[in-house]
Every structure is written in C-alpha cells, then in structure tokens.
Amino acid sequence: xSTLDGKVPHGQPLxxxxxxxxxxxxxxxxxxxxxxxxxxxxxxxxxxxxxATLAEQGYNxxxxxxxxxxxxxxxxxxxxxxxxxxxxxxxxDSTYRLFYDTVKGxxxxxxxxxxxxxxxxxxxxIDQCVAQGVPFARDYGGLLDNRSFGGVLVSRTFYAxxxxxxxxxxxxxxxxNRQIARGKIQMFNRHEMLDLVIVDGKARGIIARNLIxxxxxxxxxxxxxxxxxxxxxxxxxxxxxxxxNTSAAWKAHRRGSYFANPCYTQIHPTCIPRSGDYQSxxxxxxxxxxxxxxxxxxxxxEDVEAVRNRKLKPTDIPVEHRDYYLERRxxxxxxxxxxxxxxxxxxxRCDAGFxxxxxxxxxxxxxxxxxxxxxxxxxxxxxxxxxxxxRIKELGKDIVKAKYGNLFxxxxxxxxxxxxxTPMMIYPAVHYTMGGLWVDYNLMTTVEGCYAIGEANFSDHxxxxxxxxxxxxxxxxxxxxxPYTIGGYLSNDIRTGKISTETPEFEAAEKEVKERxxxxxxxxxxxxxxxxxxxxxxxxxxxxxxxxxxxxxKEAIEEIGALREDFWKxxxxxxxxxxxxxxxxxxGRVADFLELGELFAKDALDxxxxxxxxxxxxxxxxGGPQDGEALRDDxxxxxxxxxxxxxxxSDAVLHKEQLDFKDIKxxxxxxx
Amino acid sequence: MDNMNLTLKIWRQKGANxxxxxxxxxxxxxxxxxxxLEMMDVLNEQLVNTGEEPVAFDHDxxxxxxxxxxxxxxxxxHGPVKxxxxxxxxxxxxxxxDTIYIEPFRAKAFPVLKDLVVDRSSFDRxxxxxxxxxxxxxxxxxxxxxxxxxxxxxxxxxxxxxxxxCGACVATCKNSSAMLFVxxxxxxxxxxxxxxxxxxxxxxxxxAQMDAEGFGNCTNTGACEVECPKGISxxxxxxxxxxxxxxxxx
Numbered sequence: 017x018s019t020l021d022g023k024v025p026h027g028q029p030l031x032x033x034x035x036x037x038x039x040x041x042x043x044x045x046x047x048x049x050x051x052x053x054x055x056x057x058x059x060x061x062x063x064x065x066x067x068a069t070l071a072e073q074g075y076n077x078x079x080x081x082x083x084x085x086x087x088x089x090x091x092x093x094x095x096x097x098x099x100x101x102x103x104x105x106x107x108x109d110s111t112y113r114l115f116y117d118t119v120k121g122x123x124x125x126x127x128x129x130x131x132x133x134x135x136x137x138x139x140x141x142i143d144q145c146v147a148q149g150v151p152f153a154r155d156y157g158g159l160l161d162n163r164s165f166g167g168v169l170v171s172r173t174f175y176a177x178x179x180x181x182x183x184x185x186x187x188x189x190x191x192x193n194r195q196i197a198r199g200k201i202q203m204f205n206r207h208e209m210l211d212l213v214i215v216d217g218k219a220r221g222i223i224a225r226n227l228i229x230x231x232x233x234x235x236x237x238x239x240x241x242x243x244x245x246x247x248x249x250x251x252x253x254x255x256x257x258x259x260x261n262t263s264a265a266w267k268a269h270r271r272g273s274y275f276a277n278p279c280y281t282q283i284h285p286t287c288i289p290r291s292g293d294y295q296s297x298x299x300x301x302x303x304x305x306x307x308x309x310x311x312x313x314x315x316x317x318e319d320v321e322a323v324r325n326r327k328l329k330p331t332d333i334p335v336e337h338r339d340y341y342l343e344r345r346x347x348x349x350x351x352x353x354x355x356x357x358x359x360x361x362x363x364x365r366c367d368a369g370f371x372x373x374x375x376x377x378x379x380x381x382x383x384x385x386x387x388x389x390x391x392x393x394x395x396x397x398x399x400x401x402x403x404x405x406x407r408i409k410e411l412g413k414d415i416v417k418a419k420y421g422n423l424f425x426x427x428x429x430x431x432x433x434x435x436x437x438t439p440m441m442i443y444p445a446v447h448y449t450m451g452g453l454w455v456d457y458n459l460m461t462t463v464e465g466c467y468a469i470g471e472a473n474f475s476d477h478x479x480x481x482x483x484x485x486x487x488x489x490x491x492x493x494x495x496x497x498x499p500y501t502i503g504g505y506l507s508n509d510i511r512t513g514k515i516s517t518e519t520p521e522f523e524a525a526e527k528e529v530k531e532r533x534x535x536x537x538x539x540x541x542x543x544x545x546x547x548x549x550x551x552x553x554x555x556x557x558x559x560x561x562x563x564x565x566x567x568x569x570k571e572a573i574e575e576i577g578a579l580r581e582d583f584w585k586x587x588x589x590x591x592x593x594x595x596x597x598x599x600x601x602x603x604g605r606v607a608d609f610l611e612l613g614e615l616f617a618k619d620a621l622d623x624x625x626x627x628x629x630x631x632x633x634x635x636x637x638x639g640g641p642q643d644g645e646a647l648r649d650d651x652x653x654x655x656x657x658x659x660x661x662x663x664x665x666s667d668a669v670l671h672k673e674q675l676d677f678k679d680i681k682x683x684x685x686x687x688x
Numbered sequence: 689m690d691n692m693n694l695t696l697k698i699w700r701q702k703g704a705n706x707x708x709x710x711x712x713x714x715x716x717x718x719x720x721x722x723x724x725l726e727m728m729d730v731l732n733e734q735l736v737n738t739g740e741e742p743v744a745f746d747h748d749x750x751x752x753x754x755x756x757x758x759x760x761x762x763x764x765x766h767g768p769v770k771x772x773x774x775x776x777x778x779x780x781x782x783x784x785x786d787t788i789y790i791e792p793f794r795a796k797a798f799p800v801l802k803d804l805v806v807d808r809s810s811f812d813r814x815x816x817x818x819x820x821x822x823x824x825x826x827x828x829x830x831x832x833x834x835x836x837x838x839x840x841x842x843x844x845x846x847x848x849x850x851x852x853x854c855g856a857c858v859a860t861c862k863n864s865s866a867m868l869f870v871x872x873x874x875x876x877x878x879x880x881x882x883x884x885x886x887x888x889x890x891x892x893x894x895x896a897q898m899d900a901e902g903f904g905n906c907t908n909t910g911a912c913e914v915e916c917p918k919g920i921s922x923x924x925x926x927x928x929x930x931x932x933x934x935x936x937x938x
Contacts, residue, residue, distance in 0.1 A: 069825040084746060085812050087853055088754040104833060140827035147829040149821045149876065149883045151846040158836025176846055182753055183849060190820035197816045205809060228801055257748040291721040296729055297750045426752075429776055432721070495825050544736040546729075590741045595703070596802045598744050599736065 020673040023456040024129040034133040042507035049074035053237040057209045059086030062470025063243025065494030068191035071200035080204045087189045090257040094181025095302045097173035098487040100138040109170040111135045122478020123628035130475040137496040148187040165483040173484045178422045209264040211525045212271045219466035220515045223529045230594035234522045236515035239465045246449035246471040250609045252553025254446035255300045261605035273461035274658035276454035276474035279620035284447035285358035289378040298445040308386035313370040315339040349687040359444035363562045380439035387412035450477045454658040458501035469493035479628025533593040541586035545603045548583045565633040572617040580610040614665040625649035692718045692784040699791045720780040745804040752776040755852030760791040765856035765915045773917045793859035796902045810901040817897035818890040819873045845879040848872045850918045857912035863904030868912040871924035888935035
C-alpha cells in the first residue's frame, strides 16, 4: 500500500488555489495545438463539453460514443436541474456555501480543493449555457428562475422544465456540431472503446469497435479522456440507460488506472417499483415529490395482505392503521431526510414484510394531505369559505398538477394508476455512482495522459451526491477544468509528432481484443448474457445494496467470482464478431461488470464504517438519540480507497489518499 | 387481465445490402405491465435460448427521452398511443391473440442497417450545418441575466427544444419530410436573442443540407405533429419557412 498524492497546489488559501493554478499552468500555443490529437470517449455532459471546448481551442479531437448520435448519451435523462452559486434570489448563496453543502452532503469523503473549484466555476456554466441558447425556465420579468433542491437552504437550482439534462446535453451537442462542421472534431458514432493503448507508460490511443460493421480499429492520440459515465448497471436494474457500462473505465483500470471508492453508490428513494421478473430498467421520479408527498406503509400486516391481493384500497385504510415511518423515526426532517436515509428506511419496512405491491418491494407516496392542504388555502384565497370537501380536493389537485403534472403523467403512463386519486407506489433504485477512476487535481488518472471526467471519476461527490450536482460536475469538468489542466500535460508533447498506430503496443492490444470477441461468439454455451447480468444484479442488490455486512460481502466476493467463471464457460452469444451484434456488445459489458462487482464488494468490505451511500451494519450508533443510525469513522476511514488492478479483482492492491479538511469542520449528520 | 399470447410479424434484414422480409414469431404469457421493449426482450431471450439470432433494435434510456427507439408498430411510428415513444408504450394497449406488425422507420434518408435498426446520421449532418449558436467556451460570456428574455418566448423555445430527434416525423410523413425536426431547431434559436444573429443563415444552411440528404418536402398533412412523441407543433415549420424566405430575399 502506498499513499497517493492528489497534486493539489499548496501555498495559498483554498479559495485562491484554482486561480493561482490557472495563472501558472503551462499553455500550448495555438500553432502547436494543431499538431496535437486528443481522444474523448463518451459524449454526455462531460465528454461532449470537453470535446467541443478542446476542439475550439485548436486541438484535433476524435470523439467516440456507442449511441447512434452523441445527443443520446444518458445525461439526457436528468430531470431536476443544475446547481450554481449565482445567488440570483438574494437568499445568501455564495461559492463558499455551495462548496460547504457539497462537502457536507458527501459525508466528508470528497477532496476539498476539487469541490471548491467546482463551486467556483458553477456560475460560468449558467452564463455559457444561456449564450448557447439553452432555454432555461424564466420568470415573468424575463430573468432566470430557480428552485430549491434536496437538503440545502437556498434556491440555486436552474432548470428547463423536467428536462434539464436534455437541454444541457443538446447545448453541448450543438457546441460539438459547430466543431464537427469545422473539421476539428472527428465524430465516431456507434463505436465502443474496447481497450486503452499505452506506449512508454503513457496513454496514446484506444482500440475501438465499429458497432455497425464489427470492425476493430486503432486510434492514436497524445491524450485520452474518458467521459464514460457511471457503473450503476452492475446492479442490472438501475435508472441508467440500457447501454450504460463500465467497460471503458474498466479497461483503463486494467491498464493501470486506479479505481477509487467503487462501493459508493447512490440509491435513490423515489423510483417506480419493479413490476415483475421481466423488468429491464427502473425509472426515477424526481425527488422534489417528497416536498409534498407523505411516505407510508400499512401498520397492520393483514392490511398489507389485503392491498397486495387488491381486496383493500390504500385509500380505505384509516390513518390510525398507517405507519408514516419517516415521520415516526425522523420527526425533525420527516419525509425530507436525505436520499440514503429515506432509501434504507423503505427497505427496512419492506424487509419486515410491509411492502405494498405484488413483489413486496414498494411503499406509498401519498399526496392526499397535500391536495387537501393546498385546496383549503385556495378556497380561502378565492373567498369560498363554505367549500365542500369535493371542491377543496378539486382546487388542491390543480395546484399539485401545476407543480408535478409531468411527473404524475409519467407515473400514470408506466404504472397505469392515477396518482391524484390513489397513492403512488415507489421503491429505491440504483441511480448514480460516486466512485470511479481515481484522478488527481488535474483530472488525470494514475496512467499518464489518461483523464477521467464527470461521473466516470470519483472526486467531487464524496460518499453521497446532492441533487442537481451531477450536471454541474459534468459540465464543470468538460467546459472549464479539463481544457486548462490538460494543457499543462500536453505542453510537453509539442515535439512528439503524430503517434503511430503501427506499433507493437497497438498490435498487441488489438490482438487481445479480437481474441476476446472471438472467444465470446465461439463459446456456444447454453446461457444468455442476460441470465448472467440478472444473476449478478441479484447478488449486488442483496449483498452490496442499501445495507452491507461483513458476512454478506465475503459471500458476494465468492459468488461473483464463481459466476464469472461460469460465464466464461457457458455463455451463449449468437451471431458473429465482425457484424452488427447487440448481444456481443452486451456480453463484453457484462464480462466487465462481473469483474467490477467483485472489486465493489471488496471495497465495501474494507470500509468498515457507514458514510453516505455506504451503510455497514457493523457501524451504527448505539444508544442515545441517534440509536441505529449510520456511524462514520473519521479517525480510521477519512481516506479515498484507490485500487490497483493485479489480475483477480479481489486481489487488487489498496492505495490510500488521505483526505485533509482545512476549511471545513467535520460533523455528524443528524436528521432526528 | 390475464397474460397475453401474441403473434409478431417482424421485419428481419441481415445487413444494409441484404433483402429483408417479414417473419412470424409467437410470444406467450406477456404481462400487460410490460413495456413494449420488455416484450421484445422476452422474444430475444427466447431466440437466444433456441440458438436463433435475436432481433436487433435501437433503444437506450427506456424513459422516452434519448430518442433511440424507433419502431413502426401496426403502421404507426412508436405504436398506437399518442405522445409516447416505443419504450414507454405498454402491453396493456394490446389484447390477447393480437397480431402485431413491427417494422423499422422507413425513409430514403434512414437506410436500414439491420432488422429494425436504421441509420439516422442524416439528422446529425443537418445539425452540423447550422444547429448551433457560434459562441466559444470562455467562461466569461456576459452574465446569464444580462439579457432578459420574455417568458413567452423562452417557453416557446423550450417547447421546440423538446424534440428528441427520433425521426418519427420522417417515418410518418408520406414525403419523408424532416421539416418538423429542422423547424424545431431553427425555431428554438430564432426565438432567443442569442440565436437571432445567425437565424437567417441557419435556416438556409439547414434546409440545404436537409434537401441534400434526400428528405422530401412538406405538403402540410400534419401527420408529423400527430405522431410526434413530444408534441412538437407544426407552427415550427411555419417559423422555419419565414426565416428561410427572409434569408432568401437577402
């Protein structure tokens, strides 16, 4: 084990660190930029914004995405909004406050200097996006509107209806299009990175597969940037897109990039529950719903049976037979406890047998009280002092519709129930992964010249991410951080010249990729790729999910290892290696998840504390007002776990980056 | 409702240059709660287990926002339910014993690559020709609130920007016209002060590229608006024509 250096510049106050860095970092002159190639893999908010900005600066960019267009990257599905410390509402927001909220929300497991930089550039993002034509919501005076979001005391979230991610991504896509037209970005749609090529210790290219023809291609560059997203699909069911995968990041890991904090996973409390074994993915309902919805399950087990068999309607259960468990357990925060706390509490009730749907994995999110509350207020405002109950409900529904109409419509479309009349059913689902490739302050991984940005890296959200911060980080990295930091590295490459792909390193990597693909299609086993993906998902969810313990994690390591072995013996992949073959694409991704899952469990086993999204049953408060709640252990675990690949994932070697908090005092989170 | 047994008639085509044909499949025990694509997953799992090649189709987010999924179901883009992408279509819209026809989005500018997968890169090339505002990433553009934008304009721009680029408009149109898609982008920018500067050139360039890709013209049938899963309004085509004409006249 060694200690890792995050390369944060020292010698000035935290608030001046980024400015000082920018003043001193080496630049590449415009003429030389024309001789430097950069590969960007992934075209979501991070990859797309990075590709566009690097190309604008004059570098030759090759951008890759597995989708048929860069506009379809999964950033597009983000609903709620993007944070920025603009303080347009004059409610006391500041760069420091956004920085503080993010570090605290991350349960003190992020790197202070990176988070401060994120908060600093947040305001530039909004300026940039408006200049690009992103249609953010506005008020009647024509100025930008804000909403407030989970766990903070100010309104700093900018939004575009419930489609903020879509609009920001289309903004980055438009910036890319301008550079594609100029020939500064060469775009490779329907291409998947299958290996990272290292020459003389530096990342110098990738092996990619053309997903239409199946052809294996060599691409060289002076640096490789991975904006390839998170690994939530290791759980099979998640709110990620079907194609979201860890393969590019995992290949970089196998080639020497350390993987940091893989066990930090965000499990979002308000998703539409699974309806059966055929379920292919889960859909999130924005957490803003918890502002007005009350969460409950029946208090009596006989009522649970009755609602499951549809012999009893939830609306017919009297209030005294309902268990509003969040209000019961957390009187101070009630239904607005942070995501991790709300998720665990739902699991606790369902594990105890109180889940309200056929699968036993659902709780109610009920708007009836809010409808009456708003209705009464409206009746008063309209001078209808003698309004009937029906009239009050009608008035209340209008308000709820104005606030959440699009979410209610989406729920109705999927669940086929009307949430204005009957409570929604919700259950937690895997949503975001805070862990990722370890990067230093420059966003470079432990492989020289290989960078990771956005959800693919680990640095800014610690053990838990706050709402509306993922979009902020993706665009911060791509538009405003990486384009500076990468110049410092590339300034040493101005005399290198074009990197050849006709070298033994490229040849060896290509050969390995081809052998693996051919191995998969020639295996002719008996089980489908999905069989393995689902089996892995069950192990992950049961043993590495919302709560974890030593016994379960040790079993998970064994079981995943055995499943991986079985996969390589018995998987069946129809079709050929060199043609359009979606099953083969999936097989490669699942093979990598079968390795990552094992490292995930090992990391969770090593971290014998509860922090953020990582809850160890062995590390809880005993006695006192916090009895049973998560217990963080700053003395022993205030570090980043960065794992070095050595072959078998469970034999990975741990390196630690000690986290040093200079500007913030560590405190216990309490929501009682 | 009890689970359903269905007959599927699906377009199978080995590759871009091969001849395709409709092939019959049966699926049993389909739950009404399944999404249409989950029903396709069941079919594909069945095909893999019997050693046959599964049906290739584009899909990704399965939340109705990425625009990947693109099936023509019983003669309608994204199937029978209005305002819905294929991935958000649920089997409760069908009945036990139904025969369902599943074809790719068809248009000259969307060649079939395999089975139900088509090449929509012509849409990207139209965007390259002008689907942007020429602003560099500097981090010191003017403050976001320096130019107020009337809420009405901002809302209309957002409505136009909601296009997911799926191509249902093209697949539905008897002329395979892409004018709803192009009109939506031209309108979004023309409605905002930041985009006005280049509005005329943008309309000229994007329309020229649209024609070069082999999309047809608009004859105002309005089918595109009806089938658009995001309800993009026909008025965007009118706005594009206005920008185009004023550009043509200098």
